[in-house]
Structures are given as structure tokens and as C-alpha cells.
Amino acid sequence: MVTVNPYIGSREIAVEIRHLFDSPMDVQADEQWSYGARKKNQRWLWYAIDAATGCILSFVFGRRKEDVCEQLIANLRVFNIRTYYTDDWPSYAAFIPANQHVIGKKYTQKIENKNLLLRTRIKRLTRKTICFSKSELLHDGVIGLFINRHCFQLN
Numbered sequence: 001m002v003t004v005n006p007y008i009g010s011r012e013i014a015v016e017i018r019h020l021f022d023s024p025m026d027v028q029a030d031e032q033w034s035y036g037a038r039k040k041n042q043r044w045l046w047y048a049i050d051a052a053t054g055c056i057l058s059f060v061f062g063r064r065k066e067d068v069c070e071q072l073i074a075n076l077r078v079f080n081i082r083t084y085y086t087d088d089w090p091s092y093a094a095f096i097p098a099n100q101h102v103i104g105k106k107y108t109q110k111i112e113n114k115n116l117l118l119r120t121r122i123k124r125l126t127r128k129t130i131c132f133s134k135s136e137l138l139h140d141g142v143i144g145l146f147i148n149r150h151c152f153q154l155n
Contacts, residue, residue, distance in 0.1 A: 028051050029046070029084060029085070029086045030086065030112065031089065044068065045061055045143060046060045046062070059147060060075070065091070066091045069089075070094075083102055084096045084101050087104075
């Protein structure tokens, strides 16, 4: 499942709010571990937020592999991004230009806080839980619906 914020994805709405994204923005990107059915079946939520507002710009589900990171970075190309702030996971360096990439925990506090919020609100993301999904489709769907409802304000 690959998703870009639907308010930006829709042409009609994108034209109306394009001015919000014309100015350069700073983005924080991170990945969050979870699993479906059993812990060996790892699922990663990769997502990026606007560092100023905390708005989720895009999210992707998959393994902790470079191709999933590449999908996330490709989704973000519609924005005028000045700087990417990430942790030291090597996949980011492969797809983000070095002059736009800043690595360090100091600069990813807002997205780490968002990870905590998601982990608290969605029990499937907690580390030790009896709440889990039996399939990847259901797992991705539940988390995607939560993000659409609570982060994009879609009913």
C-alpha cells in the first residue's frame, strides 16, 4: 500500500492548496516496525512528515528494504523539499541527495513523537501485544485507515 496525502493527490484540491507547498519545506522521515500474524512476518511503516506542521505527507508499507524507501522518496518528489532529516538507516542516503540530507536524532524528534502517538493509538503497532493482524492486507488497511481518518481528517 502506497499513499500520498489525498488532499495533495486530488487535482482539484491540489490546485487550491498548491501555494502551501510552493515554499521550500523541511521533511522528517522514519520507519516503524510492526508485524502481521507472527513476529517473523515483519511489516514496516515508512512515512514522512512536514517538520514545521507535523502533517503526514506520505506513507508506504513494506519490508525494511531499499525499494520501499525509494517509493517513499519518489512520493515526496511532488513537494518542494529543502532538507530531509532522517536517522542513520543507509537506505535514505541511497535516494536522497547528500546536500539535502541531514542525519541525526536531534532533527527527528517530531517524527519520533509521531511514532509514539501512532504506537499508543494503534495497538497493532505496540511491541508486546495480543492485538495483531492475520494478513498483511488487513494490517496495512487498518493502519492506513487510521492515518487517513486522524491525520488527513478523512471520514
